Amino acid sequence: MDNVARRIESLVRNGELKPGSRLPPEPQLAALLGVSRSSLREALKGLVFLGLIKARPGHGTYIQASLGRAASRHFQWMLLLKEIKYLELYELRQILEPAVAALAARRATKSDLDSMELALRGMKASLQQPEQFMVNELAFHEGFAQASSNVAIQTTMQMMYGALAEGRKRVLPLIDDMLRNYQRHERIFIAIQKRDVRRARQAVIRDLQFAKALLRKDLQAQEELRAKLRRLEPVSLGTKS
Amino acid sequence: MDNVARRIESLVRNGELKPGSRLPPEPQLAALLGVSRSSLREALKGLVFLGLIKARPGHGTYIQASLGRAASRHFQWMLLLKEIKYLELYELRQILEPAVAALAARRATKSDLDSMELALRGMKASLQQPEQFMVNELAFHEGFAQASSNVAIQTTMQMMYGALAEGRKRVLPLIDDMLRNYQRHERIFIAIQKRDVRRARQAVIRDLQFAKALLRKDLQAQEELRAKLRRLEPVSLGTKS
Structure with missing residues (x-):
């Protein structure tokens, strides 16, 4: 299957198939590839x-016209399989986001600023509805990534945010002051809007x-919960191993 | 198909399936998932x-025990579909690699240093064989990424290097002094080995x-080639559109 896929790839490479274009009907494509x-059908x-x-x-x-979102599944699986730890994703964020802030302050278009502002307004309107707040916060971060004007960076950020999404759901109840959480994002937006690279980074x-302090609080709470459960079920644990 | 895949995911999440473990035989798994x-079979x-x-x-x-390499296909396709440009990948490298150098200088284990040293020796031994040199150079960069001790960062770097591989093949003939190219990598290694964060970054x-200067040279050469071809085929171009 992989082999057939690679040959379809080479048709794209040669320009015989273009992004967004329709593949030839199955019988022709099979004849073309000699399979x-x-x-x-399996390869497709x-x-x-x-x-x-x-x-x-x-x-x-059709050849997909845009691939950005699909890439995040890999990171999600790697988290699931415990190959990647949440704290590692935060370290990646710490490397990428300040650099993206600098690029965004230099390059954000009117439309990037509009998306971020719309998402901010959504966050402010949903201070009492955590789920809705999170949707808007994610939109804000996506607008922020897009303002880098670099699709490779944007895709990497999407993968990272996609993988972080589940953890974010869990830490949300730990945020005790949603207004201040909103204001931290507003400060990012204003610095980018003013083209102030240094303040955007800060x-x-x-x-x-x-965000990292919140994650640590959550990891600690989980650890305490596990310890509590261990104390409650000494017998069932004793019979294992 | 996607739905069945998500339910297999949830079995991994609940700990019912573990990384590296074998899936139940098809009839049982189908019954378990109610499909x-x-x-x-299609989902699998x-x-x-x-x-x-x-x-x-x-x-x-079996549930895959490790996913790192697979992720790079997305970036390769995005390059192919012209969603990502080579210069964008270099900008991503400029953000990630200095930060990775700092982490590597702090965290590289004996085994990380050994892999990097082995790759370096391979580079030195293949100064006259560009293909072989490139294999060793990639191994060096993978050892470098691994020395960050962060799988999320390492996976992102692998994606990036995988996508860059084709472009690297093209710029290799443009490197006029392979010894100096080797020495630039040796300098990175020595700084990491000495735990010198500042020098590793530099x-x-x-x-x-x-690398970026080389890429620009290659892009310019390609542009000139295209211009030349346009001058050679005025008629065939005129008949199109």
């Missing part, structure tokens, strides 16, 4: 799953310090 | 393609400046 229709399913091509039932199969670093 | 065997193929599970013919299907920044 059986059943091998082709794999590519659809990977998000590289898109099947529109009744309309055929505002982001301050937000990250808060 | 038909044919839907299950998708997960295999994505590199999240691994099929060992005759032995069953050595990496110098290597990146060289």
Whole structure:
């Protein structure tokens, strides 16, 4: 299957297939690649799953025009399989976000600033609704990443935020002052809007310090919960191993 | 298919399936998830393609123990589809690598230093064989990323290097002094080995400046080639559109 996928890749490379364009019908594509229709169909399913091509039932199969979001699944799985730890993602954030803040302060377009401002307004309006607040906060961070005007950076940030999403849900109840949480983001926005590189960096670093402290509080709470559970079930644990 | 995949994910999340462990036989797994065997089989193929599970013919299907490398395909496709430009990847390198140098100088283990040294020796031994040199240079950069002791960072770097690989092949003939190219890497290694954070950063920044200059030279050469081809084929171009 992988082999067929690579040959479809090479058609894209040669310009014979373009982003957003439709793949030839199965019989032709199978003949073109010199493979059986059943091998082709499997390869296509794999590519659809990977998000590289898109099947529109009744309309055929298309080369995906945009891939950004699909990449975050890998990070999510790596977290799930405990290959990556939350604190490692925060270290990556600490490297990327201040640099993105600097790029954003230099490059943000009117439309980037508009997206961030809209998300900020959404955050302010949902100070009492944590779920809704989080949706807007994520939109704010995506606008922030987009303002770097660099798709490689933006994709990396999307992967990172996607992987962090579950953890964020868990720490949200630990934020005791949503207004101050909102204000930390407002400060980032104002610095970018004023093209103030130094302040944009500082505002982001301050937000990250808060986020990391929150994560540590959550990890500690989880550890205490586990310890409590261990005390409650001494027998069932004793029978294991 | 996506839905079945998500439910397999949730089995991993609950700890019912562990990284590296074997999935239950198809009939049981289908019953467990309440789906038909044919839907299950499709979902599994998708997960295999994505590199999240691994099929060992005759032995069953296993949850992948490690995912690092698979993630780089997304970046490669995005480059291919022109969503990401090479210069954007260099900007990402400029953000990540100096920070990784600092982490590596603080955290590199004996085994990290050994891998980097081995790769360096391979580079020195293949100054006259560009292909072989490149394999060793990539191994050096992977050892460097690993020395950050952060899997999230390491995975991001792998994605980036994987996507850059094709471009590197193209710029290699443009390097006129392979010995100096080797020495730039040796300087990075020595600084990390001496735990000298500042020098490690500087050595990496110098290597990146060289790499970026090389890329610009290559992009310019390509542009000139295209202009030349346009002059050679005025008629065939005129008949298009």
